[in-house]
Amino acid sequence: MLIHSAAYNTNLAAFGIDKPFALDRGAQVLKALQERDGHRPAVLSPDPISAAHALMVHSNEYLDSLKNADTWIKILELKDEEYRPELATRELPELLDDILLKCGGTLLACELALKFDMAANLGGGYHHAFPGEGRGYCVLHDIAIAIRSIKRRRMISSAMIVDVDFHQGDGSAVIFKNDPSVFTFSIHSKEGWPEEKQQSDLDVEVSEAESHLYLEKLAEGLEEALDQFEPDFVLYVAGSDPYEKDVLPGTRFMNLSLDTLRKRDQLVIDYFAEEGVPLAMVFAGGYGPDVWEVHYNAVRHLLDRSGELVT
Template identity: 55%
Template sequence: MPKESVLVYSPRYNTDLSLFGVNKPFALDRGQMVLDRLLEGRGQPVPYVEPDLISLDDLRLVHTDKYLESLKDSSVWQKIFELRHKEFFAGEKNIPLSELMDDIRLKCGGTLKAAELALKHGLASNLGGGYHHAFPDRGRGFCVLNDIAVAIRSLQKRGLAKNILIVDLDFHQGDGNALIFKNDPTVFTLSVHSEEGWPEEKQQSSLDVGLYSHQVKDYQQHVEEAVSKALDSFKPDLVIYVGGSDPYELDVLEGTKFIQLSLAEMNKRDKFVIDTFADKQIPLAMVFAGGYGPHVWEVHHFAVKHMLNRAGC
C-alpha cells in the first residue's frame, strides 16, 4: 500500500465562476463530488495530495511566450470559454477572467503531481485537469493550458520518463496533444472519439479511432483493439489516461449526443484501461477531462474507486 495518497486535489479546484461573471451551470467541480461520495462509502475522508502551481518554465516547454502574455487580457479567456452573451456578465464588480490563471496553473500542477505519483506508486489520479484541446499558441474548447503536454515535457526534461502513451477516451478528439506531439517519436497519442463531434477539423494522432454513431454499439471493442494496437508498436514508461466522462448518456453538453454510453459501459471502459496497465505494471496517471452536468461525477467516482482498490489504498 502506498504511504502517501495517490489522489491529487485542492479545495481551490472548486472555482466559483460566478465571481468572474460567468454563468455556466454545467461546469461543476467533479473532484469534490467524487471525494464526497468516497467519504460516504468509506465512512472516513479519503486523503489527497495538494499540488503546486505549475511553473512558468514548465509552461514554456509547450506554450509560446506570446500566448502566455496574451492571457493577461480577459477577452482572450472569454473566447476560450466560448462565453455567449447570456453566459457572461461583464460588470465592474466581477473579478477579471485573467485572474483565473493561478487556478488553471494549480490544476496543471495537479496533472504533473499525479504523473510523478504514478511513476512512484503505479497508479494515480488528478481529480481534474485534462485540457487536451489547448495548442501551443492558443487555448480553445474550455482549455487554456495543456496540462497533459506540459506534464509530459516536464517529466522528460528531468529524465523521469521518456516514452509516454496518451490514451484519450474523451468524447472529443485530443487534438491539442495530437498537434503538439505530431513529429515526436517519444509520445504516442491514441484518441478514440466521436468523428461527428467538435472539433470539425481533426488533427492527426499516432492512432485515431473516430467513431460514427452507428459504430458506438461496439465502443468497448474499439477501445480494446486500439489500446492493443498502440502497445504493439510502443513501449511506454508512463500512460496518461484522459478519462473524459462526456461519452456518458447523462452528459448534458448538446454537442456530445453522438455517443451515449450507459454508466455500466463507462465503468467497463475505465476498469479495462486501469486494469490493462496495472496488470502490465506500466504506471498510469488519470485526468478527468470533459464531463458536463450534475451526473457525470458518477463515472469518475467509479474510476477513482477502482483505482484506489487496485493501488491498495
C-alpha cells in the first residue's frame, strides 16, 4: 500500500525558498510506475496528525516556537541566497500544515503495514528532529510519533528502526535511548553530518574508503540487530542521499550507484519479509532531480514483494 498526496510536492517558491529538497519524489515514483511498468498503484491520501500526536514526542515549548519564522530558517538551514522573503506569498510557519500531513502519511503507512505486511509513505522520514528542537531539515519526528501512536494503541509492543539514510538517525537514537521496546539501527557515513553522533542501539559507520563494502556491512548489521532484538514491526528509513547523483554537498563522502542502492533496499525489504515482520518504509533524505530513481526501485520492489505490482 502506498501513501501520498499531491500536497506533498510543496510549492517552496511560495515561501520564498530555493533549496533542492526533492519534494516531488513521490509524484515521480508514481509517474514512473505508470510509464515504465504500466502499473497504477492504489494510493491512499493521509490525514494530518494532531497536536496531541506531536506531543507524544515533542515539547510544548518547541511546538510553540514553530510560530516564529526564525525557528524555520534555522531548521531548514536557509542561507540568505536560499530564502527571499520579499518573493514569498506565504509565511514560513504555514509550512507546519505540510509537515503534519506528511507525519500523517507515516502514521498511516504504519497502520497499513500492520494490516497488509508492507506499506510506504512516499515522503516523511524526519529522523534528525529532537524532542525539543528541529534540526537538519527535520521539524517533527514522524517516525517516533507513529511508533508511539501505534504502541499506545497496543497494535505493537516493540519496533525496530532500520535507518540507511546517508546521515545518522540521531533524533531516533535520542528519542528512544531509554526505551527498551524500540531498537534503533543506523548505518551511515562516518564523515557526514552530524559531526557529533548520538548512540543508537546499533550504529554502523561507513567511511568514504569503505564505501565499496556497504552492502556487506549492511547485511552484517542486520544480522547483529536481529540477534539482539526481535521486533514486532520495522520502520525502514530509506534515504536516497547516499546516491552518487545526490546533489547535497555534505553527502559527497558516499557515492553509491543506483544498482547498489537497489540491492540495499531489496536486502532490507526481503530480510524482514522472510522473517515475517511487517515493514513500513519512508523516504527520508534525498536531494536534487535524480534521487527519485532510488525510491522508484525500492517502491517497485516493495509492491512486487507484497504481490501488489500488476503490470
